[in-house]
Amino acid sequence: MRTIVRTLTFLTAALAGAATFAQDPQQGWLVNTLYQSGKINAVVAGVAVILAGLAVWLFIMDNRMRKLEQEQPRK
Amino acid sequence: MKYWWWKVLSVVLLLGVVIVGLRTPLSPALIACTPDRVAPGPVTVTLAGYNTHFTDAVIALWIENSGQRVCATSFKALSNDRIEMQFTVPPGLRNEFCDLWVRTRTHGDLRYRDAFYTVERGQGLDPATASTCEPADVAAASTPFTLPNRNILNESIRNLFFHVPMWFAMVALMSIGVWKSIRVLQLGKARYDREALAAVQVGLLFGLFGLVTGSLWARVTWGTWWTTDAKLNGAAVAVLMYLAYLVLRGSVPEPAKRARLAAIYSIFAFVFMLLFFFVLPRLNAVDSLHPGNGGNPAFNTYDLDSRLRMIFYPACIGWIGLSVWMYDLRKRMAHLENTRQHANDR
Numbered sequence: 471m472r473t474i475v476r477t478l479t480f481l482t483a484a485l486a487g488a489a490t491f492a493q494d495p496q497q498g499w500l501v502n503t504l505y506q507s508g509k510i511n512a513v514v515a516g517v518a519v520i521l522a523g524l525a526v527w528l529f530i531m532d533n534r535m536r537k538l539e540q541e542q543p544r545k
Numbered sequence: 546m547k548y549w550w551w552k553v554l555s556v557v558l559l560l561g562v563v564i565v566g567l568r569t570p571l572s573p574a575l576i577a578c579t580p581d582r583v584a585p586g587p588v589t590v591t592l593a594g595y596n597t598h599f600t601d602a603v604i605a606l607w608i609e610n611s612g613q614r615v616c617a618t619s620f621k622a623l624s625n626d627r628i629e630m631q632f633t634v635p636p637g638l639r640n641e642f643c644d645l646w647v648r649t650r651t652h653g654d655l656r657y658r659d660a661f662y663t664v665e666r667g668q669g670l671d672p673a674t675a676s677t678c679e680p681a682d683v684a685a686a687s688t689p690f691t692l693p694n695r696n697i698l699n700e701s702i703r704n705l706f707f708h709v710p711m712w713f714a715m716v717a718l719m720s721i722g723v724w725k726s727i728r729v730l731q732l733g734k735a736r737y738d739r740e741a742l743a744a745v746q747v748g749l750l751f752g753l754f755g756l757v758t759g760s761l762w763a764r765v766t767w768g769t770w771w772t773t774d775a776k777l778n779g780a781a782v783a784v785l786m787y788l789a790y791l792v793l794r795g796s797v798p799e800p801a802k803r804a805r806l807a808a809i810y811s812i813f814a815f816v817f818m819l820l821f822f823f824v825l826p827r828l829n830a831v832d833s834l835h836p837g838n839g840g841n842p843a844f845n846t847y848d849l850d851s852r853l854r855m856i857f858y859p860a861c862i863g864w865i866g867l868s869v870w871m872y873d874l875r876k877r878m879a880h881l882e883n884t885r886q887h888a889n890d891r
Binding site (some may be wrong): 512 | 563567571595698699700701703704707708711750753754757758761762764765766871874875878881882885889
């Protein structure tokens with residue numbers, strides 16, 4: 471859990487750092503792809519982020535559940 | 546069935562929202578034309594459309610300036626979204642800007658507002674000399690179900706079904722959180738504390754989704770990932786306040802004390818979140834770029850647009866349902882962890 475949170479924090483920070491350099495719409499693959507076909511890709515990226523986030527949440531919950539199952543309660 | 550009907554409902558609604566919300570085409574619109582100014586004399590104009598059917602549907606094209614029309618002398622569709630036309634502009638157009646109109650058989654009249662800047666303005670066309678321009682009327686075609694095509698927003702208007710319900714879901718979960726926090730203070734039971742924590746954890750997840758999707762959207766509409774806008778910063782502060790809730794919990798080792806302290810903090814955070822989400826944006830003194838404010842087309846016209854509503858309301862119900870379901874799982878897991886803990890401690 472801790473490792474996942476740390477990794478995610480690092481990734482977010484790294485992406486945020488990269489984002490500040492992508493100011494010019496003429497530069498950067500990310501920005502260019504966002505603008506394609508009437509800006510639909512911004513929506514698709516948003517949906518992808520939500521689904522990816524839900525997946526990460528499910529994995530975290532899955533891990534916690536597994537730990538819970540492995541811990542046999544002492545009678 | 547008794548207990549999980551709403552979960553099925555949420556999933557079915559979300560499925561419909563994703564399919565209909567992403568598949569429904571935008572209504573046709575005129576998006577660009579060259580040149581951007583007209584002077585008296587002949588001029589050739591190229592017009593670009595989006596989701597238009599120029600090749601077989603155009604009946605007439607005309608320039609309109611203060612109610613007076615100048616019809617195109619000839620036009621030729623280059624493709625479905627490009628059309629070339631010739632005008633002979635008479636002297637005397639009065640207004641600073643001219644609109645360009647396209648009458649089509651398939652989707653009625655399309656207007657490109659302020660298409661041209663008028664060079665050498667006069668006092669209006671002389672009716673005696675100017676040729677009349679009366680485009681043939683066209684029977685209103687039955688319009689297919691489309692989403693509004695707004696300037697600048699374009700396809701990103703679909704974010705309404707994903708970005709906005711994230712905040713609705715967050716508010717729903719934080720409401721559960723504050724309700725459980727009140728129960729903690731009333732009854733002092735640890736189970737309510739766990740439930741309040743679960744609600745805030747899942748609510749924060751949706752708040753983060755809202756920030757990220759909003760940021761992506763801002764890049765294509767405002768050209769920047771983030772601006773110092775009252776609504777944006779308010780939302781960010783609300784999310785940070787709830788992050789601080791988790792930090793606060795982590796810093797108090799004694800469970801009963803932690804539960805009470807966290808409950809009190811949670812109530813304050815909830816009140817501030819409501820202020821940031823619902824009161825601050827409505828203050829007249831606060832100017833915001835974000836849709837929903839005076840002067841911005843997006844949310845104001847959305848208020849009237851039944852086509853967007855038909856997808857937006859199911860989206861809200863679906864996302865809130867999903868988030869409450871996630872809270873339910875998280876809560877039950879927390880209770881289970883607690884009973885296991887106690888069993889091991891004994």
